[in-house]
Amino acid sequence: MHDITAGWLTQDENGYHFQYDQDYLKKALPPVSLTLPLQETPFNSQVLFPFFDGLIPEGWLLAIAERNWKLNPRDRMGLLLACCKDCIGAVSIYPTTEEEDNL
Numbered sequence: 001m002h003d004i005t006a007g008w009l010t011q012d013e014n015g016y017h018f019q020y021d022q023d024y025l026k027k028a029l030p031p032v033s034l035t036l037p038l039q040e041t042p043f044n045s046q047v048l049f050p051f052f053d054g055l056i057p058e059g060w061l062l063a064i065a066e067r068n069w070k071l072n073p074r075d076r077m078g079l080l081l082a083c084c085k086d087c088i089g090a091v092s093i094y095p096t097t098e099e100e101d102n103l
Contacts, residue, residue: 001090006032009093011077015046032091048076055084055091 006029007020019042020031031038033051043049056079057065066073069082084093 001029001032003092004029006091008096009049009052009077009080015044016048016052016077017045018043018049018052048080052076052080052093055087055093056080057083 001024004024004027005021006024007018010017018036020038020040022040025038025040028038033049035051036043036049047053053076056062056076062073062079062083065071065079065083069078071078071082073079080093081095084091086092
């Protein structure tokens with residue numbers, strides 16, 4: 001958020017998980033969404049959190065993304081990672097690096 005790592009969004013066989021980064025929490029910066037208030041415990045959901053789902057483009061722009069990157073429209077995490085690196089607004093989505101994955 002505003003070029004500061006706010007948290008980590010992951011997906012596994014149990015659904016989606018969002019956890020704020022500890023450094024972000026220590027700085028008392030604003031939450032990424034009112035529906036995801038600042039807290040130390042992770043948020044868990046069977047579906048992609050509405051805030052993040054709302055970042056994915058719709059209509060003709062979504063059709064272009066699906067066609068160009070050969071993405072399944074039901075792969076919400078794939079669409080989010082492909083389309084939301086440079087969103088309008090304060091939040092951007094970036095995949096983690098192998099180094100970050102091993103922390």
